Amino acid sequence: MGPQNPPLPSAIKIRRTTSAGGGSGSIILEKYQLCRLLGRGSFAKVYLGRSLDNSDTEVAVKVIDKATTVDAAMEPRILREVSAMRRLHHHPNILKLHEVMATKSKIYLVMELAPGGELFTKLSRCRRFSESTARKYFQQVVSALRFCHQNGVFHRDIKPQNLLLDQNGLLKITDFGLSALSEHKREGLIYTACGTPAYTAPEVVCRKGYDGEKADAWSCGVLLYVFLVGSLPFDDSNLACMYRAMHRRAFEFPAWVSKSAKIVIYRLMDPNPETRLSLDELIKLSWFKKSFSQEYLSSQGEQKLGSDSLDQKDFKYLSRVNAFDIISLSSGLNLSGLFDSELKTKEIRFTCGMHVLEIEEKMATIGDELGYRTERGKDGGVRLVKGRVVLSVEIREVATELWLVELKVSDGGLMEFGELQWEELKSKLADIVVSWINEAS
Structure with missing residues (x-):
């Protein structure tokens, strides 16, 4: 302890x-x-x-x-x-x-x-896992993913290559580079398509909004199939054909897969996310609960960042700053070159305590007042457009209830967008800015 x-x-x-x-x-x-x-x-x-x-x-x-x-x-x-x-x-x-x-x-x-290396390597050596071994690893994946979802993170790239083993054989999920965060959802849905095609839910590639939890649940179904069978349920170099097969559930089970495991996989790989088995429903199934501590699952699922595991002094500090904030903004380390363009006239940054949707609404209002047309991108976010000037608005969480807002001008509009335009914007934004991070110069 x-x-x-x-x-x-x-x-x-x-x-x-x-x-x-x-x-x-x-x-x-x-x-x-x-x-x-x-x-x-x-x-x-x-x-x-x-x-x-x-x-x-x-x-x-x-x-x-x-x-x-x-x-x-x-x-x-x-x-x-x-x-x-x-x-x-x-x-x-x-x-x-x-x-x-x-x-x-x-x-x-x-x-x-994680000195045990990738679970993929172990799976490749033995070709497939026994049902008890597959269930043991699967239970750990599901426990971790439920914790992710309860803390506003959707992994979106669950596969054996992103599962590691420590010195005791305990599974560790890694590689959150393709994850989505809850604050990036619009009307409760995610709109960016990503992941490894063979493990990605069919609704993700449709360029429509999808539920991140249900998308991860589909990947869990594929993962369990791979654990038990030793091959992918859908594997076609022609992605259109592969996704048609997903919609038809055109996959087969070998004779050695138990009926209970088949039902779990079949319900997780439901092409309709509305009827797909959720992870919260999954943990109640008798097949899943076998040889697994529900107390462990509950205690881990309820533990969240910012709970009593941090004292008040630490939590106050955490609410102001995080790794992204320090990496990208710290003047003491002069790391602005990491994410900034060399042309400082391209952007300004500030922090804001409003919610992301309120920030976007505010930007649209300001844009209208200054004669800009507001456009919403396919992957979310807004742009302000006037003539050749395209001003993109990027919003990222840097701490609890604190957002970093970046306003960037495209290369083509730099000649028409100078110091006067920045000052107009800044005066309109003054009432929502917590602090300015850098100045346009």
């Missing part, structure tokens, strides 16, 4: 690294040494890290090279991963983010080490 009041999750801390390097042998923060390469992803390398204070303490360090990987596409993934993992620090089946560090050229995410 840990102390009654553990320290503030260190995902909200950031320190200057002492090495410009980012590979094996580098010393960062005078605290960790990067050892062997554990793996590489689409935008980062992951190294084994060893504490210089205690050589027995090992971590995983994700190294992101800003110069080569942080662009308009990767930026949201990094932000989502940090923001999601910050909220989910307390569940035993979710990989923990210990702290965030950065230099002008690199970002370091220091995370819990």
Whole structure:
């Protein structure tokens, strides 16, 4: 058991690294040494890290090279991963983010080490799991996902490659780069399509709003099928054909899959999200409850960030700042180049205590007063358009009830949008601004 009041999750801390390097042998923060390469992803390398204070303490360090990987596409993934993992620090089946560090050229995410590697590797070796083994891993995934949903995070990329094992064989969900957060929903729905096609619910690709919980439930159905059968239920290089098969539930079960397991999978992979089995309904089924502690499930499902696990001093600090806030805005570390354009005239930033929908409504009102046409993007958010000037409004959560608002001018409108226009906007926004982050200059 840990102390009654553990320290503030260190995902909200950031320190200057002492090495410009980012590979094996580098010393960062005078605290960790990067050892062997554990793996590489689409935008980062992951190294084994060893504490210089205690050589027995090992971590995983994700190294992101800003110069080569942080662009308009990767930026949201990094932000989502940090923001999601910050909220989910307390569940035993979710990989923990210990702290965030950065230099002008690199970002370091220091995370819990899972020396057991990917569950995918274990599954590949034995081809398929026995029903008892599959259920054991499946129960842990479902427990973690319910905790995610109750804390406003929808993973959207559940698959064996994103499930790790610790030294005791305990499952850990990782890779929240494609996750969605509850504050990004419009009218209770998510509108961005993403994920791995073979594991993605059919409604996600329809460019219509969908329920993030039900989308994760579909992925759980695919995952359980893969655990028990050893192959994907839907696997076609022609995505149109594959999604037609999903809508027809055109998959078969081998003889060794039990009737109870078949029912669970069939109900989870219901192409109609309205009738699809939810995770809250799933945990009540006798097949799921077998050899599993309901007390454990309930206690983990009810634990949320900001509960009594943080003392009042820590919680007040947490409500003001988080990892994204520090990484992107800290003048002391001069990290503005991480997410800012070199042309400062392109954008201004401020924090606001209003809800995201109220902010968007306010921006639309201001735009109308200044002669702009308001447009809503396919993936949410608003744009203000006047002639060649396109002013995009991006809103991100930086803490509880605190939002970061970025106003960006497209390249094509820079010649027509200068200091006078910024001042007009700022005067109209003055009544909702908590603080200005940077100035247009």
